[in-house]
Amino acid sequence: MANFSCNSPVNCDVEFDVKNIENKTAIVTGGANGLGEAYVRALVAAGATVVIADLDVDAGNKLEKELIHVKFIKCDTTSWDDQVHLFAAAASFSPTGRISFVVANAGIHRRDEVFAYSGDDKAPQKPDLTTIDVNLIGTLYTSKLASHYFIKQNGQKHSGSQEDTCLILIGSGAAFLDCPRAPQYCSTKWAMRGIMHSLRRTAFYYGSRVNVISPWYVKTNILSEEAFAHITSVGVHFAESSEAGQCLLRILSDKNINGRSFFISGKKWSTSGYLDLDIDDYQENSLVDSIQRDQVKSAPVELGLFT
Numbered sequence: 254m255a256n257f258s259c260n261s262p263v264n265c266d267v268e269f270d271v272k273n274i275e276n277k278t279a280i281v282t283g284g285a286n287g288l289g290e291a292y293v294r295a296l297v298a299a300g301a302t303v304v305i306a307d308l309d310v311d312a313g314n315k316l317e318k319e320l321i322h323v324k325f326i327k328c329d330t331t332s333w334d335d336q337v338h339l340f341a342a343a344a345s346f347s348p349t350g351r352i353s354f355v356v357a358n359a360g361i362h363r364r365d366e367v368f369a370y371s372g373d374d375k376a377p378q379k380p381d382l383t384t385i386d387v388n389l390i391g392t393l394y395t396s397k398l399a400s401h402y403f404i405k406q407n408g409q410k411h412s413g414s415q416e417d418t419c420l421i422l423i424g425s426g427a428a429f430l431d432c433p434r435a436p437q438y439c440s441t442k443w444a445m446r447g448i449m450h451s452l453r454r455t456a457f458y459y460g461s462r463v464n465v466i467s468p469w470y471v472k473t474n475i476l477s478e479e480a481f482a483h484i485t486s487v488g489v490h491f492a493e494s495s496e497a498g499q500c501l502l503r504i505l506s507d508k509n510i511n512g513r514s515f516f517i518s519g520k521k522w523s524t525s526g527y528l529d530l531d532i533d534d535y536q537e538n539s540l541v542d543s544i545q546r547d548q549v550k551s552a553p554v555e556l557g558l559f560t
């Protein structure tokens with residue numbers, strides 16, 4: 254991995270080699286169910302050791318029993334202490350002591366009280382912001398700990414001997430599309446791209462990279478059966494969790510993939526079920542490109558990791 258540069262879209266319709274993933278250790282938050290479980294299964298199939306962090310003890314233990322090289326750690330990602338324990342336990346469980354890949358997947362979707370109207374005769378009610386706690390604050394804790402371990406393992410000076418590491422942030426269609434009546438969930442998912450944009454230019458100092466996976470609708474526990482039935486009834490085609498697993502492997506397999514947003518599109522929009530959205534650079538827009546160049550003038554990448 255070298256200094257950041259805007260690349261052309263990653264080809265997601267190619268065979269790829271998972272050699273870069275074999276014998277590496279990964280953490281998947283929210284890995285006991287749904288899409289997280291699919292990331293775990295894909296990583297194990299590619300020969301990785303995986304630590305699952307989740308609130309769901311029954312499902313986590315079940316996966317640990319079923320799969321090889323997997324450890325379940327009970328963890329509430331909104332708790333800093335839980336996550337500190339998680340990363341320490343993952344490093345101990347790792348056959349090499351290293352943590353190479355971190356998938357910050359734990360996330361929730363609730364009725365959005367930021368939007369809800371209290372009524373003409375009522376004072377506005379303070380909204381429940383739990384979604385921010387899990388989707389954003391929990392992910393920032395995961396991101397900090399991932400960077401900490403990656404820097405500890407690889408140092409702060411870019412060199413050919415650094416071993417590839419990668420942080421994966423989980424967005425959504427709500428990370429780039431208009432989703433009416435869900436400002437809180439959308440703010441947390443756009444935030445995943447914010448974190449990625451902030452880290453992608455300097456990650457190479459510690460031999461690392463950062464990418465976003467944004468799933469389209471996938472039938473999991475995140476929404477009720479009625480909600481998914483409604484989405485089906487209006488003619489929406491779903492994506493599959495296994496496509497998300499393959500997308501993760503595609504990203505991790507190639508050390509040059511950095512700073513990009515992928516969409517788990519399902520087969521409607523791509524043959525493989527996932528694609529590179531190509532929405533994070535402004536090569537066709539000279540105005541934004543010029544503003545971006547001014548933005549980094551006061552905070553040049555050359556100043557290193559910490560200024």
Ligand SMILES: NC(=O)c1ccc[n+]([C@@H]2O[C@H](COP(=O)([O-])OP(=O)(O)OC[C@H]3O[C@@H](n4cnc5c(N)ncnc54)[C@H](O)[C@@H]3O)[C@@H](O)[C@H]2O)c1
Nearest residue numbers: 283286287288307308329330359360425470471473474475
């Ligand atoms: N399923 C979809 O249609 C869809 C679409 C776009 C984005 N996503 C995103 O994918 C991610 C996974 O969602 P999913 O659909 O698999 O949901 P899910 O509800 O099926 O699974 C989420 C998992 O996260 C765990 N979890 C929740 N809060 C946690 C916490 N505080 N600490 C630790 N674990 C916690 C749950 O126990 C569960 O195992 C989320 O970030 C979600 O926003 C899902």
